Amino acid sequence: MIQFSHVSKAYQDVKALDDVSFAVEAGTVTGFLGPNGAGKSTALRVLVGLSRPTSGTATVLGRPYQQLECPAAQVGTLLDASAQHPGRTGREVLTLAAMTLGLPRSRVDEMLALVGLTGREAGRVVGGYSLGMRQRLGIGHALLGRPRALILDEPANGLDPQGIQWLRGLLRDLAEAGCAVLLSSHLLHEVEQVADRIVMIGRGRVLAQGTPAELGRGRGLEQAFLDLTGAADRGAR
Numbered sequence: 001m002i003q004f005s006h007v008s009k010a011y012q013d014v015k016a017l018d019d020v021s022f023a024v025e026a027g028t029v030t031g032f033l034g035p036n037g038a039g040k041s042t043a044l045r046v047l048v049g050l051s052r053p054t055s056g057t058a059t060v061l062g063r064p065y066q067q068l069e070c071p072a073a074q075v076g077t078l079l080d081a082s083a084q085h086p087g088r089t090g091r092e093v094l095t096l097a098a099m100t101l102g103l104p105r106s107r108v109d110e111m112l113a114l115v116g117l118t119g120r121e122a123g124r125v126v127g128g129y130s131l132g133m134r135q136r137l138g139i140g141h142a143l144l145g146r147p148r149a150l151i152l153d154e155p156a157n158g159l160d161p162q163g164i165q166w167l168r169g170l171l172r173d174l175a176e177a178g179c180a181v182l183l184s185s186h187l188l189h190e191v192e193q194v195a196d197r198i199v200m201i202g203r204g205r206v207l208a209q210g211t212p213a214e215l216g217r218g219r220g221l222e223q224a225f226l227d228l229t230g231a232a233d234r235g236a237r
């Protein structure tokens, strides 16, 4: 469903991604986990065609994102919750996107209800939203077209504990309905409770991948994460 094959991306002398390969299957949540600066956002930008890889290929639903027919209807993305127009209301943001996708206005109300934004909140401009409200709006935006693949960059940033629990339930429901979910985060606890598989990245390289149980065997997931990312840092010095 989502596939990275030997993807590398260099910015001058920084190797943001170095031979990254992994797949996200339909019906699963894959946690893409790495410390700050590991390369997560770069990988997701390459996946949706915002950055061109130096080498390798990234595909979603079998093709490069930009070659999909109406990609926004098939692939939901939330790369930056602050990217919404600050002068539009939440409802306007979703209504414009629904019109672009040829969806009825009733879908906007469904999404507002799904992400827990009240009618009053939806009527306020996004510039006055908290980060958590922007994340909720961004998730609603990503899900408008009933996508078969979902790509989320740090969606839990700014969500309160109830919001994080809600997000976990939502992602599990989507996976159970067959969606391929790729969830990036630098927070292990956020990922381990929802992911079927975890891909750990550090200094642009995939350090390990597998189920949480496989990766945590013997030393626990947190220690594995700290050991692997620490070793990647030492190797880069």
Ligand SMILES: Nc1ncnc2c1ncn2[C@@H]1O[C@H](COP(=O)(O)OP(=O)(O)OP(=O)(O)O)[C@@H](O)[C@H]1O
Pocket: 011, 014, 015, 016, 034, 035, 036, 037, 038, 039, 040, 041, 042, 043, 186
């Ligand atoms: N446009 C750019 N120009 C130069 N270097 C960049 C650019 N974008 C990213 N980098 C570098 O690439 C590396 C990976 O950055 P990236 O933002 O992908 O990491 P990340 O895992 O998403 O980090 P975070 O969790 O902090 O968001 C970093 O060293 C970063 O400084």
